[in-house]
Amino acid sequence: MVTPDHHIKPDDVAAPIDIRLLPAAALTAIVCLTLPTASMAWVRWLPVVLPILGGVAVLGVALARKASKRRVVNVTLIVAIACWLATPAAFFVQQQRIAAEDSGWLEFVDELGTANISAQLVTAPVKREGPFVPSWYATADVEHYGKDLTATDHPAKIVISGDETWQELTAGTDVCFMGRVSDNESSVFVQAITGAEPGTCFGPDDEHNSTGRxxxxxxxxxxxxxxxxxxxxxxxxxxxxxxxxxxxxxxxxxxxxxxxxxxxxxxxxxxxxxxxxxxxxxxxxxxxxxxxxxxxxxxxxxxxxxxxxxxxxxxxxxxxxxxxxxxxxxxxxxxxxxxxxxxxxxxxxxxxxxxxxxxxxxxxxxxxxxxxxxxxxxxxxxxxxxxxxxxxxxxxxxxxxxxxxxxxxxxxxxxxxxxxxxxxxxxxxxxxxxxxxxxxxxxxxxxxxxxxxxxxxxxxxxxxxxxxxxxxxxxxxxxxxxxxxxWPQGPAGTALVVLHWAASLIFVLKLLRFQRRPKPPVKIATATSVWNRVLVASKEHYSFANVFQYAVLAIALVAHVAVFWPVQPSSINTDWDIVGCDVGQGDMYLVRTGPTSAMVIDTGPDGDLATQCLAEANIEQIDVMVITHLHADHVGGVSAVLEEYQPDQILYSTGTDPAHDAESTGIPPEARLVSEPLTGIIDHANEDDDHPVEVRWNVLAANTQASNENNASIVMLVEIYRHGGVVEALYTGDLEEDEATKLIAEGNIPEDIDILKLSHHGAQNGGVEIIEHTAPNMALVGVGEDNTYGHPHDDILDALGPRVAIRRTDVDGTFAVTFEQNQAYVALDR
Incomplete structure (x- = not known):
C-alpha cells in the first residue's frame, strides 16, 4: 500500500526557520542600546568580557563533549557566537563613549548647557504649531560646539526647536546657532536661542553650497x-x-x-x-x-x-x-x-x-x-x-x-x-x-x-x-x-503591551507550525459526525503548552476589546487640567484651579450627573461658577450643585426672552448678570506643589439685549498658566453663527487659540468661521449619546479636520485633558 507521505511534494512543507543568528543580533542590539548610558566600568570591561565568555563556553563544550547532549552543545555554541559577534559593537560604543566624555559633550548635556553649536541637519525642519508661536523641529548631528568649537568625533545627535529662520533649510545643510539643552532623558532636545545661520560656525568661507542632490x-x-x-x-x-x-x-x-x-x-x-x-x-x-x-x-x-x-x-x-x-x-x-x-x-x-x-x-x-x-x-x-x-x-x-x-x-x-x-x-x-x-x-x-x-x-x-x-x-x-x-497609561498600558507581544509571538509560532504541516494528497470522506471529529482533534492536540498558548491569545483579545471598547467612565484621573463632564445632551466643564478647587462652566441638564462629575474630580470648592445662558441644557443642574457647594462667585447671562429668567432656573439673587467684559484671576499655585496652576479668565462678550437666548451666551477666554507657559481655552456657550461673525468682525474673538469649546454642541448653526478664525489644536464637545439633533454636525467636524484633536462626551464619556510640559494635550483614561 502506498502511504500518503510518498505523494507529498517538497514544496508542500516549508523549510525550517533558521534562528541561529537571532541571539547574536539581539545581544548586539542590547549592547548598543544600553552601553551608552551604562557606568564607565561596564563600558571599559564589556568589550573584554564578551569574547572571554564566548571562549569559556566553547572550552567547556570541548572538555565535556562526550558527556554533553547535542542540544546543549548547539545552544552553547550559539551563545558563544553571539558573544563574539557582539564584541565589535561593544568596542565601538566604548570608543564613542570615551570620545564623548573627553570632548566634554556628556557633561554639557547633563548640565543642560548653553553654547554655540555647529551642526548638520539630518532631517528638514518641520513646522509645529505651539501655544505661543509656531516652531520648526529638525534632527541634526553636532560637529562642533562651545566657545572654542570643540569637535565631536563621536555621535552627538540632537533635536532642535527653532524659529521661522529654520524653515528654508534642508537635510544635509550645515547650520550655526546658539542653543540651550532643554531635555536629555530619551533624546537631547536643544532650543535654538538665535536664528539659524547656514554654514558652519568657522566663517562665511565654509557656507553650505547646494549639491547635485x-x-x-x-x-x-x-x-x-x-x-x-x-x-x-x-x-x-x-x-x-x-x-x-x-x-x-x-x-x-x-x-x-x-x-x-x-x-x-x-x-x-x-x-x-x-x-x-x-x-x-x-x-x-x-x-x-x-x-x-x-x-x-x-x-x-x-x-x-x-x-x-x-x-x-x-x-x-x-x-x-x-x-x-x-x-x-x-x-x-x-x-x-x-x-x-x-x-x-x-x-x-x-x-x-x-x-x-x-x-x-x-x-x-x-x-x-x-x-x-x-x-x-x-x-x-x-x-x-x-x-x-x-x-x-x-x-x-x-x-x-x-x-x-x-x-x-x-x-x-x-x-x-x-x-x-x-x-x-x-x-x-x-x-x-x-x-x-x-x-x-x-x-x-x-x-x-x-x-x-x-x-x-x-x-x-x-x-x-x-x-x-x-x-x-x-x-x-x-x-x-x-x-x-x-492607549492606557501606567501599569495597565505596560501589561497590555506585554500581552500584545506574547500573543503576537504565539500567533506567529502557530502560523509557522501550520505552514510546516503537510497537505494530504487525497481528502478522504468519512461518515463521522462533526462533533466526533472535533473531539478527536482536541485529544490529538491537547497539551498544557497548547492550552496555555490559547489562553494567552484569548486573554490578549479580551483585554484589547475591553480597553478600546467605548464605555462610560467611572472616575477621573487625578492629574487633570480640564474636565468635560458627561451630563447627557448639555454642557458642563471644569477648569482646575487648585488641588480640590475648580472653575465650573455650565452645569448641564441633570443635577445628579453634575454633582457626580464634581465628586469624581474631587472638587470641594468652586471658585467661579459661570452659567453661559439660561437654556436648561446649560443651567438645569445648578440647583443641585448649589445645594452642596457655595461658589465664591456666580456669573450668568440671559437675553430679552421672558421665558428665561434667573429666579425660575435656580440662579440665586447674589449671582451677577454679566453684560460687559470682565476679568478675574484665580491663583492657588502655592497650595498645590504637585500641580501648581494659575487661571486668568476674561468675559469677552455677553449680549443681554439678544432676543435669541443662544446669542446671549457668555463668551469666555480662560488662560491657564502652567509649566511656565499658558494655554488658552475659549468657551462659547450656544453662540450662533451670526453673533459669532459679528464678534469676530469687532475683534472680540482671539485668533490661534489652543482649545475651543464648540458652540451649541457642534450644531451646524454654530458656523465654521469661528473654527477657521481661532484655528484650535483641540475641540471639546458636550453632546448626548445618540441625540436626535444630529450633533455634532458633519460640516463642523469637516472644518476641524484631522489635525484637531476632538474630545466629545458621547464618545469619550467624562474626559480629562492634561497639559504636558511641551504643551501637548493628552486625554487621560478615566
Missing amino acids: DVLRETLRNQSADTLSYAPQLLPGLILGDRSQQTEDVEDAMNVSGLSHLSAVSGAHTSLIAAAATLLFRTLRLPRGVVIAAFMCTLLLFVQIVGMQPSIIRAATMGAIGAWALFFGRGSQALPILALSTIVLLTISPELIHEVGFQLSVAATAGIVLGAQPLDRWLHGFLEKLLPDFWASLLSSSLAVSATAQLACQPILLTFIDYVSPYSLVANLFATPLLPLIMIPGTIAAAICVVAPWLSQVLLHIVSLPAAGIGWIATTAAELPGATLP
Missing part, C-alpha cells in the same frame, strides 16, 4: 507642484523621502492612518526599485552574475539619489533582503540575513539602535519574514472559497504583509505615540498597492528631472493619480470616528 530635490518639488490634489505634497516624499512639502494636516492624516511609512524611504521602496531593475535585466537574458552586479549598482544609485543618510542606508539594506529572497527563492534564509545585516549595521553605526526608523524597519521586516507566508497560506484557504483564485491570492498576500508588519511594529510605535489606529490595516491594504505605480516611474522622473524636464513632468502627472489616491485614503481614514484610540 539638493538641485534634484528642489527640481522635483517644483515639478510636482503642478500636479493634482494631494500629489504636490506627497510625491517628493513617496519618491525621495522628502516630506518638506506636506502640510501639517496631511502629515497628521498620514500618521493617524498608518501610512506615514509610504512617504519616507523604506525597505519597500528599495525592494521595488531593485526588483524592477532585476526583472528588466533578467528579461534581457543577461548572465546571473551580471544581473546580481546590476542589482547592486541599481541599489547604490538609488541610495545616492535619495541621500547617504543612516536611515536611507538602513532602508536599502533591509530592502535588499526582501529583493534577495525573492530573486533567489530562498525565503527561509531571509531571517538569518536580516539578523546578520542588523549586526553589521549596528557594528558600523551603533547609534542607529536609537532611531525609531531603524527599530521599525527591523521589526516590520522580521514580522513579514516570519509571519507573512504562513498567514498568507492560512488566509488563502478561507478566501479561495469566496473569491476567484487571483483575487483571493492578491487579497491574502496584501493582508498578510500588512498585518504581520503592524503586529510587529505596534509595541515600538507606542513608545512615541499614545494611540492606536484601528483603520491603519485597511488603509494600508488599499494604499500600499498604489506605491509601485508611483515608485518606479517616479524614480525615473527624479533621475531625469534636471536633464529632461518635459519627460519628467509627463511621468509625474501620470503618477499623481495614485499619489492623490494615497492622500485621499489617508485623510478619509483619519476623519473616521474613533480614528485614534488612546
